[in-house]
Amino acid sequence: MHVEDIMNKHFITLKPSDSIEKAHQLLVENKIRHIPIVDEHHQVVGIISDRDVRDASPSIFSKEEDHKILQKEISTIMNTPVVTAHPLDFVEEVARIFYDREIACLPVVSHDKLVGIITEKDLLYTLIQLTGTHVQGSQIEVKVPHKPGILPEVANVFGKHGVNISSVLVYPFKNDPDYKILVFRVQTMNPLPIVRDLRENGYEMMWPNNIPEPRI
């Protein structure tokens, strides 16, 4: 999935000469946490976060004249140089940057111009889509040996029942490199026929595993 598929194309920018106060207003009014700073050619020259603005703001307990400090130019506190993404970067690359650099927003730049913005929240939204938990469904988890051809083999059982699969995830099985967990979300309220088939084909089910212990 490309950055351009999930980035925000409607974004708010500031000029380096704008005041810190204006930045503060925009952050509050739009309920956002980052604003890219651009020059007259829409080229990104900096970025500020709500934390930068807060660091620059006087305490809510301080005297009124201290608040004049908010009239200073945003260029005095903006972060530079700015890490940016390209519309054709992969979403997972962005995740990697967020994680490694401990940041939560990237301006998306193409031909030296700002074209979008991607945040942590967009990534989480994408994660929800990937897990398929946004549509009605039931979850089935199968433990399989980590070997070629296993996914189509298992998926074939689902295919025979003509049930829509809304997502497939492949997880590691604890720390055992020889096994994987396949997680299927299927659009049915009655996964029993599939589960029965999987069991009959000898697959080990992580869920459902609803065999209550026999009473001693």
Next chain:
Amino acid sequence: MSSDVAFIYDKALLNYHFHDEHPFNQKRVLLTKELLEESNQLDRTNILVPRVATDEEISLIHDPKYIHAVKSASFLNHEQLIRFGLDTDDTPAFPNMHEASASIVGATLTAVDAVLKEGARAAVNFSGGLHHGFKQKASGFCIYNDAAIAIKYIRKQFNLRVLYVDTDAHHGDGVQWAFYEDPNVCTFSIHETGRYLFPGTGNVNERGIKAGHGYSFNLPIDAFTQDKSFIEVYQTALREIAEFFKPDIILTQNGADAHFYDPLTHLCCSMEIYNVIPQIALEISNTYCQGRWIALGGGGYDIWRVVPRAWAQIWNVMKDGKSSEGELPPTWLAKWRPESPVTLLRMWEDSVEDIPIIPRKQEIEEKNYVTLTNLLKYTKVKRS
């Protein structure tokens, strides 16, 4: 109808039948009715023959295009049907699907009319409670959402504030979304967590939006939850929600699939919860609603051992304030034994030996309790 409680029934309600292998089987309604008759708990004076819902009534919730698709299901092709969630494994098209579905809606509206127009104190329609039906989509064995239609009907015709209580093991999503913005309809669903189970929603954080924020309540409980924990969290939550909302009428959806025998869910409750559930409904209807209570059916896929007993107890409590005990009528057992693929149980209660032992029991109880306190944060805020 000479009694103050009405049992809505007609053979036509059994026509809601997908096919013989489908887990949703309305024979449950017949089994329940006969169990009650054989127990001398139900006679002709209680039974009310339902009307059929009009298109106009169905469109209180559903899109006319969807209603049209349900009506013409036998002429439409797969692609045309699938857009409306029809012709899937869960809700395959069947002959006269519209008529069968409209009968169920009509039966639920008949229950509403019995209470709000004809002076009955309470009424049941066990063929109803199809809580997964959406505005323009069938899902989870449900075509028309009779519960949502009834609530809309009550709002429109009588302007009463409705408390909807859903004890089906699956989240009552269709009803919740239909009234997600409405502060005059409070929905409360207790269900197995959607982590694995259909439909997947019903998180405790789903609270309603806009004016309806704070009027949707969800209590997702862990798989393998048993009686003690279920009853503890359910009782506390519902009493607290009712005190917060103070409804004029209560509508309960009584899916009977939280039982340990139910094949589709992973909750592990026994018949005990089906004694407690109607007791609290009765208590709340008497405390806030002058007794006005409509009870519907819902899920329930062990139609021989679980559903008839569970639903019969709803009726018993509604009618007499107490559930039946001891042996089931031998005449009922004798009639149905030959047909049942499983051994019928002889008692109203489950025997202790049959109840599974769950190793993680304490962990589950603790988890459910945490969810409960999370749920009730909002009722507390409003009360203070």
